[in-house]
Amino acid sequence: SQQGEEDPQALSIQEGENATMNCSYKTSINNLQWYRQNSGRGLVHLILIRSNEREKHSGRLRVTLDTSKKSSSLLITASRAADTASYFCATAVTGGGNKLTFGTGTQLKVEL
């Protein structure tokens, strides 16, 4: 079973709106990362949040982490058509070695 599960699986919004994606995981983690994948391309790292952090910002991105609920959220503010992509959370499990376990992703479509 997947360590990380994203919700929703698909999200369609209008340009200028905010997009929120959620990630739940099952075991203790060192850090959680979010990646973006444009159609037919490789994944690109967006942001990393460590287990002792609760919130992190990068440009229009805001990530929160609640280790007590084993969940994280990614907020994209003022979405643009160019934000259309799939977004994945990935967890570095405590004691799991130097590797990431990816969730199943959220497909975001931003319409003009």
Add this chain to the structure above:
Amino acid sequence: NAGVTQTPKFRVLKTGQSMTLLCAQDMNHEYMYWYRQDPGMGLRLIHYSVGEGTTAKGEVPDGYNVSRLKKQNFLLGLESAAPSQTSVYFCASSYWQGAYTGELFFGEGSRLTVL
């Protein structure tokens, strides 16, 4: 810098054939990874390497072998391809960050179809 380069980008095989996917990185990263991506499954780790000459199994290693003879290269081999190995394969690398797993840098993927 080219980053992470995967070859080939596309390949069609017949059941039972063998092939090797090559991943090369020019960032002097210690760690390298092979993932496969299937619809609805996200990315699943096949094998990974924490340094030259070392390899380790990931979540779905069966049917694959890997080698890391040089730090910059990580090869993924299929000895006898099966239709279930039809997938998009991604290579990634990362640098050593002590206790933390850092960000991964991905290649553009290799799309493999097994008939």
